[in-house]
Amino acid sequence: MDWKKEFIDFSFKKQALKFGAFTLKSGRKSPYFFNSGLLSTGKDIIKIGVFYAHSIIESKIKFDMLFGAAYKGIPIVVATSIALKNYYNLNISYSFNRKEQKNYGEKGDLIGKNIQNKKIIILDDVITSGTAIRHSIDIIERKGAHISSIFVLLDRKEKGKRNLHTINHLTNKTSYKITSIITIEDLISYLLEDKKLKKHIPGLIKYREKYGIY
Structure with missing residues (x-):
C-alpha cells in the first residue's frame, strides 16, 4: 500500500496540507504548510493513529512505550496506542509531557506511566530544524529512559542542528533516527502527478535548495 500518497491525499483533502506562501515559526518563507491541528475529527485522528501504528510495526524497531510531545503529539500518541x-x-x-510542571495532585511534568528504563518512541507531527523534538529528548533522558526512535508525519528536512534522517542531541552527542510518513521530496513527487498543482513545484525546489538537507 502506498502510505505516502494516501497520507498526502488525505491531508490535502482535509486542507491540513496547503501550497502557497507561508511564514514559519522560524521566520522562513515556505511554499507549503502542514497543520495537523486541522485533522481534528474522530475519523481523522483514528486514521492518523493507523498511519503511525503501521509505520512503527514496519520499522521493526524495539520499544516499550510511546511518548507524545505536547501539544500536538498528545492526541497522536493516544490514537497510535x-x-x-x-x-x-x-x-x-x-x-x-506538560508544558508547565504541576506542583499539586500527581505533580511533575509528565502524564502517564513511569518511563524510567523504558525504550521510548517519540511521536510528533512535524519536524523542521528539530528544536521541539530536542525538548522531548531532554525530558525523556532526564527521567532515565532510552529513545528507540522518533516518528513524525512530515519531516521538512531543513537545515538546523541535525543531519539527514537523524537529529543530534547537543548534550550527549547522540544521534536519533527519524522515521517520517512523508518528506518534502514526497510532496514534490506528488505534485508532479497533478496538473493543477504542478505550478507549485519550482517554489518547493527553490526552497529545498536554500534550506534543505541532502
Missing part, C-alpha cells in the same frame, strides 16, 4: 491494540493486539503504554 489505540491503533496498535486494534490492529496488532499490542497493549502499549504511553506518556506525554
Whole structure:
C-alpha cells in the first residue's frame, strides 16, 4: 500500500496540507504548510493513529512505550496506542509531557506511566530544524529512559542542528533516527502527478535548495 500518497491525499483533502506562501515559526518563507491541528475529527485522528501504528510495526524497531510531545503529539500518541491494540493486539503504554510542571495532585511534568528504563518512541507531527523534538529528548533522558526512535508525519528536512534522517542531541552527542510518513521530496513527487498543482513545484525546489538537507 502506498502510505505516502494516501497520507498526502488525505491531508490535502482535509486542507491540513496547503501550497502557497507561508511564514514559519522560524521566520522562513515556505511554499507549503502542514497543520495537523486541522485533522481534528474522530475519523481523522483514528486514521492518523493507523498511519503511525503501521509505520512503527514496519520499522521493526524495539520499544516499550510511546511518548507524545505536547501539544500536538498528545492526541497522536493516544490514537497510535489505540491503533496498535486494534490492529496488532499490542497493549502499549504511553506518556506525554506538560508544558508547565504541576506542583499539586500527581505533580511533575509528565502524564502517564513511569518511563524510567523504558525504550521510548517519540511521536510528533512535524519536524523542521528539530528544536521541539530536542525538548522531548531532554525530558525523556532526564527521567532515565532510552529513545528507540522518533516518528513524525512530515519531516521538512531543513537545515538546523541535525543531519539527514537523524537529529543530534547537543548534550550527549547522540544521534536519533527519524522515521517520517512523508518528506518534502514526497510532496514534490506528488505534485508532479497533478496538473493543477504542478505550478507549485519550482517554489518547493527553490526552497529545498536554500534550506534543505541532502
